Amino acid sequence: MSTESLRIVWIYPDLLSTYGDRGNLLILARRAQQRGMPVEVLEVRSDQRLPATADIYLLGGGEDGPQALGAQRLLADGGLHRAVAQGSVVFGVCAGYQLLGTSFFAKGTRCAGLELLDLSSDRGPTRAVGELAGEIDPRLGVPPLSGFENHGGRTHLGPGVSPLARVSAGIGNDGVTEGAWRGKLLGTYSHGPALARNPALADLLLRWATGAHQLPPLDDTWAERLRTERRAAVAAAARP
Amino acid sequence: MPLRAKVASSVSRTAAALSRAAGRGDGSVIGGWIGLKIDPDLLAHLSAGRAIALVSGTNGKTTTTRLSAAAVGVLGRVATNSFGANMPTGHTSALAKAGSTPYAVLEVDEHYLAQVLEATEPHVVALLNLSRDQLDRAKEVAMMAQLWRAALVRHTDVRVVANADDPMVVWAATPPADPAQGVRPPHVTWFSAGQRWHDDSWVCPECGSTIQRSGEQWWCTGCPLRRPDAQWTVEDDGVLDPTGAWHKVTLQLPGKVNLGNAATALAVAAEFGVRPVDAVSRLHTVTSVAGRYAQVDRDGRNIRLLLAKNPASWLEAFDMADEAPTLLSINARDPDGLDTSWLFDVDFAPLRGRQVLITGDRAYDLAVRLDVNGVPFQHVRAFGEAVRAVPPGRLEVIANYTAFQDIRAELDRVN
The missing domain is CATH 3.90.190.20 (Mur ligase, C-terminal domain)
Structure with missing residues (x-):
């Protein structure tokens, strides 16, 4: 951790917050506080400079226009690149995931991404809307992904990243893989409050940020019930 | 009304009655659906000869429609889709069921506003607010505002009653004039009903700059878009009209949001020539709306x-x-x-x-x-x-x- 408190930055909530993206910020802050960690939360709007010294940066979903604008401003600002160079954690969701790559499509044109992850995104033949599930890369040691996706993009991974998950329901990147990660950067098409259904993923980000190998367990009764219910719903929908 | 429309209208009423008798619902959608199958122009035929107000927005449209219908009722019989069936099938069913009425006040799903403007040629359209709602299938907010704006460009004769507190609505209600094409902006009366929710209007729909807020005022930091002065406002437990007269509003519905809806209803009725002093007591007759507030x-x-x-x-x-x-x-x-x-x-x-x-x-x-x-x-x-x-x-x-x-x-x- 950079200072005595865990600093979490939500990048551009004025642009990149469409589907309850605030949830990821609230969940990380609460899970850290429940472990007795002091937390400092910063919401940085797109007309403000991005501090380069925070521990975790969150990028949410957004419509095409705000996504393109967000990428431009982040490239001009440079703060996120400096933070990544210093080992900060980045978690990108949906549009925020796409703009971590080299390029993405918004409003019919190819836009330059932040080039923090080796991936590029374009438009798919159909919009991917619905439950998204899959086994997460075993090296990350977290249980299967459970989420909801709503995007028109398809994402192609380069050799510099690993897929976050193998898709068992939904589309994700391309119907086969979902999301991507490298070092302490992680992106997913599981949109909005993705961590609500994936508390283990939230703890993974906290472990990356703090360097802790293990965190004291929390009572995740309700999240577990939610995951079980969603798994059953996905299975029921898959039955002929 | 052409014969096909008459038949369609009559079948539509029968189907609605059957649906209700069978306990299958309010009958407000099925009747219209069957009617529109027989005559696709049925809604336009049923609208002809009526002075119509449309009410649209993400929230408050069912209640505001009910309050507006009560206020316009000062002038005569009003047809309305009071069960919240707010797509063209519901409008068709409501108008067919009401028979001949001089007035109609129709709640319109925001996605269908362009289509219903086309079919009903209303006198007034009230635009309440736009915010995120069912994003997995609905249009995103900026796109919705763009659709409204494009629809109003094609209907510059309609009188618009719009919410000055919502930047997305203000932008949608003020398409640019184009004198070369003979296009002039529609006449807009602004109301202020307050807005608790601001998270869908931080980015200017016109230029992409940040929208600043201070108290009830808001303005774009990059272009001239800003909050217009409102002619109808809520003050204490009543409504200030454009002349500055204050009218006490006693509702059977709770909350400040419904006072705002009442101000909107009075503004809509005023476009038909109803004086607020005559309309205000009628608002008290509205109790629950399709179970809401029941x-x-x-x-x-x-x-x-x-x-x-x-x-x-x-x-x-x-x-x-x-x-x-x-x-x-x-x-x-x-x-x-x-x-x-x-x-x-x-x-x-x-x-x-x-x-x-x-x-x-x-x-x-x-x-x-x-x-x-x-x-x-x-x-x-x-x-x-x-x-x-x-x-x-x-x-x-x-x-x-x-x-x-x-x-x-x-x-x-x-x-």
């Missing part, structure tokens, strides 16, 4: 139903609800939208200190949200269990669309 006494509990479909309307519901035990019910079926992400756009902190119960198909999504929010709650499997779990007295029920209908069915389809 109160039912059961087992010593006074149960009040509040509908909340999206983040903006949840904030309004918390404002309306009494400090009393509260049941929250969430579904995510087709009419609700399949995505529950929006729960994290709502701050449930106002419920701290109240006894909170949760139920519905997606109660676990809500449980996780409340847990993160630090709001203690109790999960119940059924509505009856919730009623037994609270002490005698008021039980507030806040539910989203199909969850609301489920509970309404338990209470014998209360209106």
Whole structure:
């Protein structure tokens, strides 16, 4: 951790917050506080400079226009690149995931991404809307992904990243893989409050940020019930 | 009316009556659907000869439609789709059922505004607000504002009554004039109904710059878009009209949001020549609207139903609800939208200190949200269990669309 408190930055909530993206910020802050960690939360709007010294940066979903604008401003600002160079954690969701790559499509044109992850995104033949599930890369040691996706993009991974998950329901990147990660950067098409259904993923980000190998367990009764219910719903929908 | 339209209209009424008699619903959609199959222009035929107001927006349209119909009723009979069936099938059914009326006030789903403007050629259109709602299938907010704006460019004769507090609505209601093409902007009367929800209007729809806010004022930092002066405003427990006269408004509906809806209704009626002083007493006749705000006494509990479909309307519901035990019910079926992400756009902190119960198909999504929010709650499997779990007295029920209908069915389809 950079200072005595865990600093979490939500990048551009004025642009990149469409589907309850605030949830990821609230969940990380609460899970850290429940472990007795002091937390400092910063919401940085797109007309403000991005501090380069925070521990975790969150990028949410957004419509095409705000996504393109967000990428431009982040490239001009440079703060996120400096933070990544210093080992900060980045978690990108949906549009925020796409703009971590080299390029993405918004409003019919190819836009330059932040080039923090080796991936590029374009438009798919159909919009991917619905439950998204899959086994997460075993090296990350977290249980299967459970989420909801709503995007028109398809994402192609380069050799510099690993897929976050193998898709068992939904589309994700391309119907086969979902999301991507490298070092302490992680992106997913599981949109909005993705961590609500994936508390283990939230703890993974906290472990990356703090360097802790293990965190004291929390009572995740309700999240577990939610995951079980969603798994059953996905299975029921898959039955002929 | 052409013969085909007459036949279609008559069949439509019969189907609606059959649907109601069979207990299959309000009959407000099926009748219109069959009528439109027989005559696709039926809505236009049924609209001809009526002075019509359309009411659209993300929230408050059912209630504002009911209040506006009551206010316009000063002048004569008003046809209206008062069951909240707000797509062309519902409009067709409502007009066919009402027979010949000089006036109509129609609630319109925001996605259908362009189509219904075309078919009904209204005298007035009221634009209430635009915010995120069922994003897994609905248009995103900026796109919706663009559609409204494009529709108004084609109907510059319509008189617009619009919310000065919502930047998206203001932008939609003021398409640019194009004198070379003979296009002039529509006439707009602005009302101020307040807006608790700001999270969909931080970015200017015109130029992409940041929108600043201070008190009730807002302005774009990059272009001339700013809050227009409102001619109709809420002040204390009444409404100020454009002449500066204040009218006390006594409603049977709770909350400041409904005072705003009343101001809108008075502004709509004024476009037909109704004086607010004549209309204001009629607003008191509106009680519950398709079950919304309905109160039912059961087992010593006074149960009040509040509908909340999206983040903006949840904030309004918390404002309306009494400090009393509260049941929250969430579904995510087709009419609700399949995505529950929006729960994290709502701050449930106002419920701290109240006894909170949760139920519905997606109660676990809500449980996780409340847990993160630090709001203690109790999960119940059924509505009856919730009623037994609270002490005698008021039980507030806040539910989203199909969850609301489920509970309404338990209470014998209360209106």
